[in-house]
Amino acid sequence: MVTDNKPSLVALNVDGVEYQVSAGANLVDALASIGKEVPHYCYHPKLTVAGNCRMCLVELGSPLRDRATNELVMENGKPKIGWQPKPAIACATNVSPGLHVRLDSPTVKACREGVTEMLLLNHPLDCPICDQAGECKLQEFSAEYGRGYSRYVDEKNAKPKHTKLGPRVTLDDERCILCSRCVRFCNEVAKDPVLGFVNRGSYNTLTCFPGRELTNNYSLNTVDICPVGALTSTDFRFKMRVWFLKQTSSICTESSTGVNTTVWSREGKIYRITPRRNDAVNDTWMSDSGREILREVDAAHRITAPQVRGAAADLESALTTAGEILRAGAVGVVGSGHQTIEEQRLLTHFTQATQAKAYVPARAGSADGLLISEDRTPNFRGALLAGLTNRAADRDLSVLKADIDAGRVRTLLVCREDVTTLGLDATTLAKVRMVYLGLHNDATAKAAEVVLPALSVFERSGHFVNCQFRVQSFVRAIPGPVGTLPDVAILARLLGSVTGQPAAFDADSLWKDLAAKQPALADLSPSKVPSDGVIVDGSAWANLSFPEGKLLKFAPATKA
């Protein structure tokens, strides 16, 4: 595996051409880094090497040395290469200095053709109904390295076509090529060994251990890493072909881990969410529960239109009414870790303009030590960087309740938080006039005088700062409900109605403002945030106690 410290480069000779690659790297990865593809099924960069698919067979060799003198043997003025008599698998080979590789020799081609033919012997070839079609390695490599027709005249094996391995995963045994990626994932990453192979020869079959099911919260990763269509997501099964789906880079909002994701949508409807590789955050994994977040887009209790005093209103009049309410003074602001750093910055300006006190409540949950952390908001660190708060998240809103009861807060702006679950009961809320910018028609929405529709993470763009203080960007995948505006636009309108001047809400000016006011974000702008995020200096808040414990790629700082 590639280590974090800068690896030294060594020469690798591929088909007679010299390249520089990282020393000790796996040969498949090393060749990929110089743009050479070695077809493979069982090898996965984040799992141990099994070497059972034999697809990555290549010819290896190294310069010969004279046994007596240890001098290089020369031939025609060049070092003579001693080629190994048999091909070897690239995935079980690490790069060593002077290694020579043949990728397109007749032997290698014959190997690939033979392996492909063997894998296709019992393959049902039901690509028309297979959900993997379009992203299937077997399909791609058969087209590229296969012979194009079958010489097999015997009957194909018939195996079970839909075995339920667990609540979310369905297995089609006929398509399985026994690469064992799913088995290794469950053993090594999910630490829930429930999968294994039974029987021998062509009856070799993937199955769950007797009495066990693939129920763990990472089971859908087996579907992602399955190189063929054997493991399928029960939810996505037969819903839509992948080639119709638009891929958008996004960030999982399940917790402060900030798992990188890809959102697959077509014509405004999200069909699935898969992990996006980020070796510093989530490798190539994500939780099953994080994939369920797409349900909130079409949830029955979603707020899709503004309301004023319980009646549907158009956005313009709702914003006007909200502005009137917020100009009354004695304002309290409830921000959220679900807001982007841009929204939090605008909210900070709002609190400064109204001399309001800001509260950012915590959303705590249990962690699993992998990709779900204790802080179940994706962007609490953003609230710190944006200046919305400078203390650890409030466990509940008892301070705000005291302020309301004492009459110090008579007007409330609540963003994306159901405050009724945080200690503000109906009698307390009855004492204030409330504007709610929210996603769901919850108890807070019922108590609010003006309800403004917020957009889900899939419907807006912005930046989140995860528990590592890593700024990561996400992009809008689908349009929001008709007649809605992005949260930044709504917050800018509310800020403008308080200050009397229109407020800018484009990403560039917000980031200029952030970079000027926040030393940790100096020199940063949206275009400078790479696809795998960028870590900013969070030492200013080192003395705050954050709830996160150890995760897959995160360890809490040890207090001095």
Place this chain on the structure above:
Amino acid sequence: MAVKVLERRPLSFWERTYLPQVLGGLRVTWRNILRPSVTLQYPEQRPTIPKGYRGVPTLVRDPNGREKCVSCQLCEFICPPKAIRITPGEIPATAETAHVEKAPKEFEINMLRCIYCGLCQEVCPEEAIWLQNQYSMTGTTRAEMVNNKARLYELGGTLPDSHFKWDHKKAESERQAGGHH
């Protein structure tokens, strides 16, 4: 490339008067008047449809009445004017054709968009969509011009099958069931 200049032959006196040409033209049209007409009296006379004619795209069943489409959506993908819209669906486990697993829940071809190119027929891996002899599609509303699944099967009918691939597959799996140990 070399440019070759061709000298144009100068026109003769009569050619310059243009009159012989006019008279020649009148002669041509006069001869056409005397020729029989080629018009087909459409609603009463129907054209003979040549082999390989590309008419209205339809969905067909195999001789056993099984709907051939498995909603792979390749036709939807290849369709240049985006006339096809498929909602994929799963065949219930209790159905006789449950082993096919997948069938369209809804299949719509918008005949206002269709350009009769035949790419859908060419791309279909199940030989389920055919452009047959039907050439006259009319309607008084836009909705009428969208053929839904029921109408597509009504138009398509049954075509002979040379493979019966799904039937063979079912027979094989039934024969092998529990029999190889």
Place this chain on the structure above:
Amino acid sequence: MENLLNDLLTSSGLIFVGVRGVILIGIVMTIAGYAVLLERKASAWIQGRLGPNRTTLPFVSWIPLIGPFLRLGGFIQPAADGGKFLFKEEPMPSHVRKIYYVLAPIVALAPALATIAMLPFALLPDGTALALCKGADVGVLLMFAVSSLGVYGIALAGWSSNNKFSFLGAVRGSAQLISYELAMGLAVLPVFLIASAPGSDHGLNLTAIVASQEGLWNIIRQPLAGLVFLVCIFAETNRHPFDMPESETDLVGGFHTEYGAFKFGLFFVAEYGHMIIGSSLFILMFLGGWHILPGIPQIGTGIIATLIGLGTFFTKLVLFLFFFVWVRWTIPRFRYDQVMRLGWNVLLPLAVANLVLTFIYYAYAG
């Protein structure tokens, strides 16, 4: 009965003139309608089609033999066309100059109908011509003058439509008319020169011109004048290959782009009206009028001779209208500069030369 027919044909009484006028307009409109049918049928035949063969009326279709004949021949089609024009929605674009826009089709049609009043169709038993306004010595001059007014309809339509394509069509129409009027006028002068031999007092009387062709048609005596006049009447009637004001490939619909329904129908009838006038003039001046063929003496006497002359004239008219259609579906449209060059550089010098030569011939040889 015979008296009434006689009165109807000859009397100068106001009532009879009025009735003659109404009948004449009816006949002309009918001929125009059937000229459209002729156009549609002939173009169909030339293009290997059948043409209109569906329209029929319930009671007509029940008649054996005649019913199918009328249907297949499309003889009821003109009525259907007219009915369609009448009952269509009358569109009035918002950007037009309303009064002139409505006036234009009327201005286009009125000269066509007015000119026909001067046309002699046959010789009456008393030696005068059968015409609405008979015996006008200035007949031809008046006809040229009035029929040229038709272009005002085109100019007015193009201008009031407030549309650049319409306007271009109108300008082209006006320029073309002016260009060909000259050559046309000069081309017919030799004809009058022959008819008005020294000592006669025929002036510009068309009846006399027809009479002068009893022995030999003018087309044989004056082939060049006939050719120039023929080309000019094609240009004057805006027919192919001279339909510059319309030229749908470059001007959408030309001067009548913005017109629809009955107003367009009026333009349409006006075009065919002009065709009838042009054909009639050519027949009277070059093709012997109501004489059957050169050298064949008058058949019958009295009113019978008149009716035979009338039949001869209308037969020639139908054949000439067919010639118009035949040419239209044969020759492609000229380019505009070609039209201008043909008019000014070719036809006008030819007409002048022909006039001068004829003059010299009659002054010295004759």
